Amino acid sequence: MRLATTFFLSLIEVPTKDLQVVAGDPVYLPCDISTTDPGDQVLLVLWYREDLGTPIYSVDGRDRDFSLAERWSDENVFANRAYFMPEKQPAELGVDHIRESDQAVYRCRVDFKVAQTRNSKVNLTVIGKFDSLQIARVIAAKFQSL
Amino acid sequence: MIFQQLLKLIVPVLLIFLRESLSLKSMIIRVPEVAKSGDTVTLSCEYDLEQVALYSIKWYRNDEEFYRFVPKESPPFRAFPLKYVNVDISRSGPNDVTLRGVRRELSGNYKCEVSADAPLFHTEIQGAHMLVAELPSTNPVMNIEPNKVEIGKKIKARCYSPGSDPAANLTWYINDEEVKRYSESVKKFPLEIELDQALGLQSSRSRIEITTNRSHFVMGVMTIRCEASIYTLWRLSVEEIVRDDSPQLAPVLGSTSSQSHTEEVIDSSNSNSLCKNISLIFLTLLLITLR
Numbered sequence: 548m549r550l551a552t553t554f555f556l557s558l559i560e561v562p563t564k565d566l567q568v569v570a571g572d573p574v575y576l577p578c579d580i581s582t583t584d585p586g587d588q589v590l591l592v593l594w595y596r597e598d599l600g601t602p603i604y605s606v607d608g609r610d611r612d613f614s615l616a617e618r619w620s621d622e623n624v625f626a627n628r629a630y631f632m633p634e635k636q637p638a639e640l641g642v643d644h645i646r647e648s649d650q651a652v653y654r655c656r657v658d659f660k661v662a663q664t665r666n667s668k669v670n671l672t673v674i675g676k677f678d679s680l681q682i683a684r685v686i687a688a689k690f691q692s693l
Numbered sequence: 694m695i696f697q698q699l700l701k702l703i704v705p706v707l708l709i710f711l712r713e714s715l716s717l718k719s720m721i722i723r724v725p726e727v728a729k730s731g732d733t734v735t736l737s738c739e740y741d742l743e744q745v746a747l748y749s750i751k752w753y754r755n756d757e758e759f760y761r762f763v764p765k766e767s768p769p770f771r772a773f774p775l776k777y778v779n780v781d782i783s784r785s786g787p788n789d790v791t792l793r794g795v796r797r798e799l800s801g802n803y804k805c806e807v808s809a810d811a812p813l814f815h816t817e818i819q820g821a822h823m824l825v826a827e828l829p830s831t832n833p834v835m836n837i838e839p840n841k842v843e844i845g846k847k848i849k850a851r852c853y854s855p856g857s858d859p860a861a862n863l864t865w866y867i868n869d870e871e872v873k874r875y876s877e878s879v880k881k882f883p884l885e886i887e888l889d890q891a892l893g894l895q896s897s898r899s900r901i902e903i904t905t906n907r908s909h910f911v912m913g914v915m916t917i918r919c920e921a922s923i924y925t926l927w928r929l930s931v932e933e934i935v936r937d938d939s940p941q942l943a944p945v946l947g948s949t950s951s952q953s954h955t956e957e958v959i960d961s962s963n964s965n966s967l968c969k970n971i972s973l974i975f976l977t978l979l980l981i982t983l984r
Contacts, residue, residue, distance in 0.1 A: 561756050593814055601815045609765070619812060660766075663758040663773050664751055 561654070563668040568645050570676050576669045578655035579637040582662055589613050591658040592631070594640055596624060596651050603653075604640060606631050625649075647673050719743075724803045724821035727926045728795055729828060733781070737789045738805035740817065748810040752790050754778065755801045760790045797825045797858050826923050827858040827894060833921040835931045841938035844910070848903045848935055852919035856894030859923065860886045863899040866918040866930075868911060878904045897921070905935075913937040 568574040580589045594604035603624040608616030613633065620629045628643045642649070650673040657665040674682070723737040738750065752760040759775045764787070772780040777798045784791035792799070804820035833854040842848055854861040863884060865872035872879050885898040899919070909915045913936060920930035 591814075593808075593816070595816065600817075601813050605811075605814055607811055658749070661771075664761070666756065 561666045561668050563652075563670055565670045565672070567672045567674060569674050570645055570647050572645055573641060573643045574645050574649075574671065575632075575635075575639040575641050576653055576655070576671070577637045577639050578657065578667060579665060580633060580657050581637065582659060584661060587659050587661040589657060590660055592616075592638075593656045593658075595654040595656070597654075604629055604631070606633070645671075645673055647675050649673055720805075720807060720817045720819050722803075722805050722819035722821050724823050726822070727824045727826055727924050729926060730795065730797050730825055732795055732825075733791060733793050734795050734823070735784065735789050735791045736803055736805070736823075738807065738819070739788065740807045742807070742809050742815075745813075745815070746810040747787065748808045748814060749806075750787055751806040751808075753804040753806065754799070756804070760785060762787050795825045797827045800824045824859075824924075826926055827856075828923065828927050829855045829857040829861055829896075829921065829929075831855055832929050833861070833863070833919055833931050835917070835919045835933055837917060837933050837935060839935075840933065841936045842905055843939045844905050844907055844937060846905060848905060848917075849900065850903070850917050850919070851898070851900045852921075852931070854897045854921040856889050856892060856896050857923060858894050860895035861897045861921040861923050861927075863897050864920045864922065865899070865901050866916075866920065867903070867909065868916050869918070872901060878906055878909070910937045 564577060566574060566576070576594070578592065578594070580592060582589065588608075590609045592606040593602040596603050601621070603621040605619045606613075606616045607619070611617075618631055620626055625642050630641050632639045632641055640655070650671055653669045653671060655667050655669070659665070719741045721739045723739075725734055725736075728734050736752065738752075747764055750762040751758055754775065757775060758773060759778045760770070760772050760780050762770050762785075770782060770785065772778075772782060772785070777796045779793040781791040781793045800823060802820050802822050804818055806816060806818045808814050808816040833852055835853075836851045838849045838851075850865070852863050852865070854863060865879075865881065867879065872881055874881060880902040882900045882902075887896050887898070888894075889896070903909065903917075905915070915935040915937075916932060917935060918930050918932040920928060922928040
């Protein structure tokens, strides 16, 4: 009974990107803030960890030009390790010295003046230093056996 | 070691539970579980920002925004032209969004996202599923073969409900008692659902076979009802009767008629005796007058 109804649903899902990073390295979380409408503008960019709660990073450009937007980073999450790069295509949130505890799904929400809100997700996997060494050893062993 | 591992497993579960219950406490979304195609539906979202100003309310259908309310913007509301979505602006606001003439294409997951204002932009999301049903265009149709039966013989009953979405469920009742999966005297065949590819509608067919017995008939009549339903949204039934056509058995006839006969006999004997009495009176009267 449910099958036929789902058949008619247009399934629009939040685009999700998988990223793997080795602990200690920087990571760049993409977030498209572009707009095709010249009359439109980005008002606010919010980054959430696991979908909801209090954002862990925000770029508030509601009362000023977006290039002068107020940036805020949660002290308990990325603190001063994070920096927003709106000039990149797409825009990115750079985070230095990734920790194993940073492994999570992050959601970026872009609020426009006119356009629909744009949500996108990044599923971040952090490979521990020890794990990455082990992977390197496995790869090296494979090469030797060839 | 085992304890530590157990703790590792339990703590995240507890945290998720805590977070869930906290967000649930402050926010309630109300979306009708089912609606009829063409209905005007109001979705509502209740929240408690605990004295922090509201920044935005956003409504999504399957993750696509269709309405938002941002008090600081002018106008504070904005509706997006999603296919089949018809927002009634006059009946939408910071807590509700009203959709006019919903269609079954609008079945899906509806989410309300509430964000408090700067500096924290604390955000909560709640979602619920809504199913928009297309009801059958006509009543269910029933066919009983035969509609007069000798006790002990079989009856076949068929029921059909025309195209709907989702398919209608068909329930049988014999003398107001629901026919369960299988009983000794009633065989219920599985529900057949047929999809009309062009319309995307499904018709339902069901049939039962009754081996009649005396208990099926009340005053010589059996009532068969087929009820078509779509969840609790819609319900319609069709009813027909089957008559007991058993030949009137001799001993049964005999006993009843003999009973009525005996009564007659009693009656006649009574009247006879009355007659006798009257005639006796007459005779005595005659004798008296003759004297």
